[in-house]
Amino acid sequence: LVANEGELSELMRAGLRGDAVAYRTLLSRLSANLRAYYRGRLARIGRSATEAEDLTQEALMAIHMRRHTYDPSAPLIPWVHAIARYKLIDHLRQTYASMTNLPIENAEDILAQNDHVGTESVYDLKKLMDQLPDKMRGAIQSVKLDGLSVAEAASRSGMSESDVKISVHRGLKALMTSVARKRSA
Amino acid sequence: MKTDDLIDLLSTNVEPVDHRQIVRNVGRAIAAGAAVAMAIVSFVLGPRADLSSFAILVPALLKVAITVVVLLPASIYLIKLARPGGEHRMPALLVAAPFVAVILLAALSLTFAPNYHWSGAVLSDEWLECVISIPLIAIVPFAVIVWVVRQMAPTDLPRTGAFVGLVVGCVSAIGYAVHCADDSVPFFALWYGGTIALCTFTGWKLGPKLLRW
Numbered sequence: 001l002v003a004n005e006g007e008l009s010e011l012m013r014a015g016l017r018g019d020a021v022a023y024r025t026l027l028s029r030l031s032a033n034l035r036a037y038y039r040g041r042l043a044r045i046g047r048s049a050t051e052a053e054d055l056t057q058e059a060l061m062a063i064h065m066r067r068h069t070y071d072p073s074a075p076l077i078p079w080v081h082a083i084a085r086y087k088l089i090d091h092l093r094q095t096y097a098s099m100t101n102l103p104i105e106n107a108e109d110i111l112a113q114n115d116h117v118g119t120e121s122v123y124d125l126k127k128l129m130d131q132l133p134d135k136m137r138g139a140i141q142s143v144k145l146d147g148l149s150v151a152e153a154a155s156r157s158g159m160s161e162s163d164v165k166i167s168v169h170r171g172l173k174a175l176m177t178s179v180a181r182k183r184s185a
Numbered sequence: 186m187k188t189d190d191l192i193d194l195l196s197t198n199v200e201p202v203d204h205r206q207i208v209r210n211v212g213r214a215i216a217a218g219a220a221v222a223m224a225i226v227s228f229v230l231g232p233r234a235d236l237s238s239f240a241i242l243v244p245a246l247l248k249v250a251i252t253v254v255v256l257l258p259a260s261i262y263l264i265k266l267a268r269p270g271g272e273h274r275m276p277a278l279l280v281a282a283p284f285v286a287v288i289l290l291a292a293l294s295l296t297f298a299p300n301y302h303w304s305g306a307v308l309s310d311e312w313l314e315c316v317i318s319i320p321l322i323a324i325v326p327f328a329v330i331v332w333v334v335r336q337m338a339p340t341d342l343p344r345t346g347a348f349v350g351l352v353v354g355c356v357s358a359i360g361y362a363v364h365c366a367d368d369s370v371p372f373f374a375l376w377y378g379g380t381i382a383l384c385t386f387t388g389w390k391l392g393p394k395l396l397r398w
Contacts, residue, residue, distance in 0.1 A: 018201035027192045035188070057191050064195045066338040066398075068202040069268045082270030086340040090397070107270070118188040125186045125194070144194045165200060172195075 009076035016067060027060055034059050034084055036113035041088060053121040059087045061176045078107040128175050136171030139164050144172075207337055211264050214333040215256075215352060218326025222360030225322050230364040244368035249359050251287060252377070256355035263348040267337035272344055284378060291374030311367045312376050318364075319380040320387075323357035327388075331395050339396055346392015347385050354384030 008026060015023030038052035038059075062083050070079050085105065129137050142153035143164065154161045226232070235241045265271040330349050339345035358377050367373075 015196075015199060016202055016204060018199060020196050020199045023199045024192060024196035027196055028189070031188050031192060053188060057186065057188055060188070060191055060195065062338070062398075066269070068204055068206055069338045070204060071268060072204055078270045078273065079268070082273075082340045083338065086269065086338075121186050121188070123186045125190060140194075143198045145197070147197050149198065169200075 005075055005077050009072075012067075012070060012076050013072050016070070016072065027063070030063065030080060031056055031060055031118070032114040032116045033080075033110055035118060036115035037084055037110050038088065039115060040113065049119055050122060053119050054123065055087060055091055056118075057121045057123060058091075058176075058179060059084050061172075061179065062087060065173060065176055075107075077110060081105070081107040081110040084110055123179055128178055131178060132171055132174055135159070136167045136174060139167035140171045140175075143168050207267060208264055210333050210336070211260070211267065211330070214330045215260055215326075215356060218329050218353060218356045219359060221325045221329070222322050222357050223363065225325075226360040226364045230318065230361075232363050233366045236363075245362055248362040248365070248368070248373055248377070251373075252355050252358050252362065252381075255284065255381070256352060256359070259348055259351045259355060263334070263345070263352055266341065266345040266348055267334050267339050269338045269340045271339070272341035287370075287374045287378060291371040294370045311365060312372070315361065315365060315367075315376045316380050319354065319357045319361050319377070320384060322360055323353045323384055326356050327353045327384075334396060335398065338398060342393040342396045343389050344392070345396055347389035349392070349396075350385040350388020351381065353388070354381035357384070 008029065011022045011026035011029075015026055034056045035052060038055045039049060042048070042052050042055075063080065066083070070076065129140065132140070138157055139153060139159070142148045142156060143150060148156065150161050150164050153159075154164045157164070159167070233241065233245065236245065327349065330353060334345065334349060358381055362377075
């Protein structure tokens with residue numbers, strides 16, 4: 001299954017409008033590309049598949065948290081590639097690896113290969129969630145894990161709807177931050 | 186954690202987002218920065234005397250106008266840089282064009298001025314105040330714009346930092362022009378241009394630290 005620019009950016013535009021099904025399809029397509037990309041780049045410098053999976057997940061989180069920076073009139077692939085490469089360079093810089101073996105790339109390289117066989121990353125969602133304040137953890141649990149609508153989650157927890165939305169957003173942001181901190185530790 | 190679990194987490198009940206938010210936020214930050222710069226100049230330094238007179242108002246407005254000509258493309262470019270991969274989407278040299286124009290103008294006016302006027306045109310009493318004031322006025326707008334750009338996702342941090350510096354330098358210079366009483370073109374080119382370039386350089390140096398995400 002070779003994903004193409006038009007199809008992917010259409011999924012992204014639908015995702016930005018709040019279409020969860022399209023967005024889910026997009027993320028799982030991209031995850032296969034990202035995994036192959038990171039495995040290829042990291043294998044070259046002798047790094048493990050787990051590390052590639054960590055980076056894949058970080059890139060997915062970055063794509064999600066920064067999705068408002070995608071300009072729907074522009075192609076999606078260069079945007080994804082820029083994020084993927086930024087996260088790779090940032091990762092290598094923090095792990096003190098030499099960056100001299102990092103070749104110049106074209107944006108299309110991100111689509112060059114697919115890898116659907118994921119391993120587990122070192123991040124433990126349950127542990128990360130436990131570090132969150134109760135309000136954020138509760139909101140993420142209901143809206144993102146149990147799949148309740150924002151309205152249902154609001155009435156279950158006694159918070160207002162906008163409070164639930166804000167807690168979900170802040171909670172995901174906090175999860176991302178603790179993932180980044182865990183890596184550099 | 187399995188990647189599929191993460192994808193479930195991220196995509197379940199995904200909130201719609203507004204992609205125009207970036208342009209709006211950067212625009213607001215620049216406007217807020219300009220307002221702060223104006224306020225500092227008006228209340229701390231004080232506007233120059235006789236701003237109501239035509240002979241004073243025109244050169245003051247001219248300085249503002251030229252700086253705006255630099256500010257506008259720099260702002261547009263900054264918005265592009267705030268998006269991942271934006272650095273590949275526009276030639277940066279375009280932004281240098283207004284600088285080159287002002288420097289040529291300054292060179293021309295120096296050529297036509299007699300030699301003994303040169304030091305007066307370039308080194309009037311105001312140059313030190315200009316060099317100190319513009320970067321100082323720029324501090325608060327710089328913090329505001331950095332804060333906004335941090336919510337986005339620049340992937341070329343030194344360059345994005347440089348453009349934050351350039352935008353902030355211009356905003357600050359526009360504020361300072363309300364106070365500054367020296368209207369000679371060589372003065373403007375050297376000291377305004379120089380301090381704006383200094384702000385740009387500072388942003389370039391600080392970008393990788395401040396804008397990392």
